[in-house]
Amino acid sequence: MPTFVVGVPTAAYDAKAISARDDLGELQLTTEDEPPTPTGKYRRWLPVRATAGDVRFHYGAAPRIVDAQTRNGPLFDLRSEAGGVIGSGVYFIAAPPGDETYRLSLAWDLSKVPAGWRGVSSFGEGRKSELVTSETLAFSYYAAGPINSVPEKADAAFALYWLATPPFEPIGLSRDIQQLYTYMSRFFEDEGAPYRIFVRGNPYPAGGGTALNRSFMLGYGTDGQTSSGGDTQMILAHEVTHNWLRFNRGEHADTAWYSEGMAEFYAVLLARRAGVISLDKFERVVSEHASDYYTNPYVGLPNPEVGKKFWQDPRAQRVPYGRGFMYLARVDALVRAQTNNKRSLDDLALEVLRRQRSGAKVGNEEWVQMVAETLGPAAKKDFDAMVGGERIEIPGNSFGPCFAPQTVTERPFELGFDEYKLAAVTGLRPDTEAAKSGLANADEIVSMSPIRQSKEDPAKSMTITFRRAGAEHTVSYLPRGAEVVSARWRRVPGVPDAECNL
Ligand SMILES: [Zn+2]
Structure with missing residues (x-):
């Protein structure tokens, strides 16, 4: 399993954190870290002797601690929310190597948690048995706790799940996604296949989506937004499309x-x-x-x-x-x-x-x-x-x-510092309007104009109130870089909608 994957840390067990037993008794493990790749750092666990019979592993993972300082990233980590847990397997599952298919039996022991708690994964709700590869096991979502869902009934083939109440209407969201999913699954010759959506909140003002096995996770920020750029509808369509369109060879x-x-x-x-x-x-x-x-x-x-x-x-x-x-x-x-x-x-x-x-x-x-x-x-x-x-x-x-096509010139959006970490100014780029306004690295951001509005409107200035050495200051600047030659699609006048032929 990775100890770090696309910028997100995992449970990263050391050799002692995983206990193993086989027919000969306790099985000692050692760890070996592979050289880092652009995607992540992988760790292997190896037995110190030949094994006999079935091998049983036992280990526990705590959710990742996140706060306003956490950098936004793909939704891979396991987090605690509303008393439950929600995240992807790659954070906490040490899976067998190789790409063979295994018979997976997945069960939830809910005997020690409050009545009414549920265990749900990308495979469905409750006990499941499926043929999967290690990669599918890791790159699936898992959630347990006081889970809500649309529809409310258990283990529906198409469902949306959440722990903490989101700042938008889940029923409407679920209906919109299902309409798209139904159309897309027909197009991709996959009608009737199950699909699940998980929703959770971030303790910082940024959101996003990450698509995994027959499912995706939608994250929203403290500002209620699911993205700082595009709109929720297109993010949803993008994540659902990932269900079918990816290569299975190559880095x-x-x-x-x-x-x-x-x-x-x-x-x-x-x-x-x-x-x-x-x-x-x-x-x-x-x-x-x-x-x-x-x-x-x-x-x-x-x-x-x-x-x-x-x-x-x-x-x-x-x-x-x-x-x-x-x-x-x-x-x-x-x-x-x-x-x-x-x-x-x-x-x-x-x-x-x-x-x-x-x-x-x-x-x-x-x-x-x-x-x-x-x-x-x-x-x-x-x-x-x-x-x-x-x-x-x-x-x-x-x-x-x-x-x-139409050629245009435009000044691209340029916040001037790390857009994924907004608790304080980090990675301030010199020669940007942000740097010229007087902002400095480590300035603690108290409030700022919504990034989304600035992205949509090239004339909209960015106002940031920040704290430095105990005193509050406010700056305003136009979050735009130098002019570049760009292009866009423009509707050809006179061609009726019916002839658009998309
Ligand atoms: Zn994507």
Whole structure:
């Protein structure tokens, strides 16, 4: 298990924390730490002698202690909430190595907790038996305690769970997600498969979503927001899309363009096809993706280099979202043009899924071969350019006859310091408006304007009240960087909605 995964610490047991026994009695373990990768640091536990018969392990994990100072990150840690616990297995489960499939028997012992408490996981509620790999066991969600759910009945195939009462209406949220999920599961040839959503709160003003095995976790901040950027509806669509679109070969840093780019692409496209969002909103969302891409300070950095910065700099973490989206919009346009609209990215996405369902591994190499079947050798050239960080222009014929690219200039949002840790100013970047305003590292933030409003409105200034050496001060500045050339999609006048052909 990792001791640290994508910026989040885990229970990180030492050798003594796990006790083991087999037919010969007590089994001593030693630990071995692997060299760190961009994704995390992994630890192995090894027996000091040959084992005999079944081996039983016993260990306990306490929830991670979090507070206003905790840096926001993927929702992997185990946390305490409303007296219960909620988090992913990767935080507390030391799983067998390798990618074989095992028979998992999962049971909850609720004999020592108050009556009415429930045990729920990505596999469902209560006792479960399934064939899974170690990775699925670790990358699933687990929650126990005074759990509430929509629907209220136990072990529904589609359900939303929470411990502490969220600042939004769970019934409405569940209905919105189910509508999208039903449409998407049909599109991805997976109708009727179970799906579960877990919701929890952060003790700091930032939220987000993390998708794992047939489920995702939605986190909201002390400001009630589920994200500092986009809107809840698109975050939900993005996380649900992850359920189907990911490579099963290759390192995260090399394949994130696919999982994040595809999630961005099909979140907005299928939300529109399902009628969940308007054409206006479609235009706004795809244009935001283009803007995110062109204004990212790492827009020209190759994928492997970006991967090394993922978990230190949130702006690097965003690169695969924008880059993947732009590349896939381009592939979609090229395939449609080449086949006179008979084929599109849909066929490629479904082909990846069908291969994976038949047990095949699909990664970058297989992808390029699949695209080359339609686009020829240009597919490889295009792919290498994307990996290398070459600028991707919006193709003239993308998203049908309703939309056309438009070049614009803009000043990208630039808070000036670490956006994921807002209790105090950290990682202040010199030459930013924030630094010029007089802010300094370690200034304790008392209050600040909502980041989301500043992101949406390029003229909106940021006002921050902070405490330094016992005294309070207030500064205001325009949270924007230097002007860059960017592009967006604009609706072509005169083309009726019915001909939009998305
Ligand atoms: Zn994602």
